[in-house]
Amino acid sequence: MWTDIHAHLFNLSGEELRGCVEKYLFSGVTTVVNNAVSIATAQIVIEQSKKFQSLVAAVGISPFDVTSQPPDWFDKLKKLASHKECRAIGEIGIDNTNPRYPLLDQQLPFFKKQLELAVQMDIPAIIHSRGAEMHAAQICKQRGVQKAIFHCFTGDLQALRFITQCGYCISISGIVTYKNSHLTTLLPEIPLENLFIETDSPYLSPVPKRGKPNSPSYLPYTGLFLCDILKVTPPELQSIVKGNFNRLFL
Ligand SMILES: [Zn+2]
Numbered sequence: 001m002w003t004d005i006h007a008h009l010f011n012l013s014g015e016e017l018r019g020c021v022e023k024y025l026f027s028g029v030t031t032v033v034n035n036a037v038s039i040a041t042a043q044i045v046i047e048q049s050k051k052f053q054s055l056v057a058a059v060g061i062s063p064f065d066v067t068s069q070p071p072d073w074f075d076k077l078k079k080l081a082s083h084k085e086c087r088a089i090g091e092i093g094i095d096n097t098n099p100r101y102p103l104l105d106q107q108l109p110f111f112k113k114q115l116e117l118a119v120q121m122d123i124p125a126i127i128h129s130r131g132a133e134m135h136a137a138q139i140c141k142q143r144g145v146q147k148a149i150f151h152c153f154t155g156d157l158q159a160l161r162f163i164t165q166c167g168y169c170i171s172i173s174g175i176v177t178y179k180n181s182h183l184t185t186l187l188p189e190i191p192l193e194n195l196f197i198e199t200d201s202p203y204l205s206p207v208p209k210r211g212k213p214n215s216p217s218y219l220p221y222t223g224l225f226l227c228d229i230l231k232v233t234p235p236e237l238q239s240i241v242k243g244n245f246n247r248l249f250l
Contacts, residue, residue: 001030001238002223003245004216005171006091006126006151006198009034009055010044021052024216030054031245032216033198035091035126037062039073042080049085056249057083058090058126060114063107064100074113081117087249089118090126091151094139097131104132111136115143124248126151133159141166147248152200153183160186164194169244171196174206174214177225187229192240193247197222 004024009032012020024032034049035058036042042059049057059080061069070076080086092114095101118125124147129136133155140148148168153160154175163170170190176183197219199206205214206221220234227237 001242002028002219003196003238003241004029004032004199004201004219005149005196005241005245006035006173007032007201007214007216008037008041008091008203009048009201009216010036010041011202014051017048017052020215020217021054024219025054027217027220029216029219031056031242033058033088033090033126033249035088036060037091038065039069039076039080042077046080046083046085056087057085058088059086060090060092060126061110062091063093063095063102063111063128064098066106066110067102069110074117077114078117081121081123086123088124088126088149089114089121090124090149091128092125093128094132094136095128095130096135108139112139112143115140115145118147119144123147124149128152130154134162137163137166137168140168149196149248151196151198152204156182157186157189160189164191167194169194169196169248171198172222172226173198173200174204174210174218174222177207177222178210184229187226192230193244196241196244197226197237 045057049055151171152173153170201214
């Protein structure tokens with residue numbers, strides 16, 4: 001059974017969410033980590049987890065959203081993180097590639113403070129690090145982070161090695177299925193105990209659904225693609241990822 005380590009389902013209404021859950025359960029996805037990006041969406045993912053057992057909540061302020069949070073965002077986040085449905089701090093991080101994002105100097109204090117919360121609570125941090133993989137990993141190491149997942153990893157071999165040597169995990173999205181993705185050559189370098197897979201729904205649908213809104217029910221496309229490259233069977237990959245999930249989240 002598949003585990004989707006990173007999705008955003010907070011935009012789905014009650015009925016839409018029910019349909020989405022039915023679909024992914026039918027495709028063999030039994031656990032989905034539903035990531036917030038703000039205080040408002042953190043409230044929603046907690047509520048959604050209360051309704052569906054297969055949904056695990058991650059609460060956090062994404063680097064894109066740091067300039068639109070209330071002044072007491074940290075107290076609010078801490079309170080939300082204390083709900084039993086919340087099992088990770090995410091999506092948090094830094095992004096150095098997208099000019100639409102707030103400045104790095106605005107992103108960094110949020111990232112660091114939220115990492116401290118993850119350390120205090122001894123739960124994983126789910127990290128966005130596009131274009132700043134090494135920088136983000138160094139910050140995690142400096143702050144004594146033990147459990148981190150670099151979601152939707154698109155960095156290079158050097159960053160991959162540093163991240164896994166720190167004991168952190170790499171999560172592979174549907175990008176790996178896109179033509180000429182450099183990730184296919186990097187995959188064998190990821191120790192299996194540091195590997196996760198994800199959809200990042202509603203973004204980044206894997207081939208053959210590329211261009212359509214993504215859903216956790218499409219995770220098996222990415223999973224089967226990885227099985228081919230890693231020369232493992234689907235049940236083997238499923239149990240590797242599930243084992244990693246249990247080690248970090250339970
Ligand atoms: Zn995301």
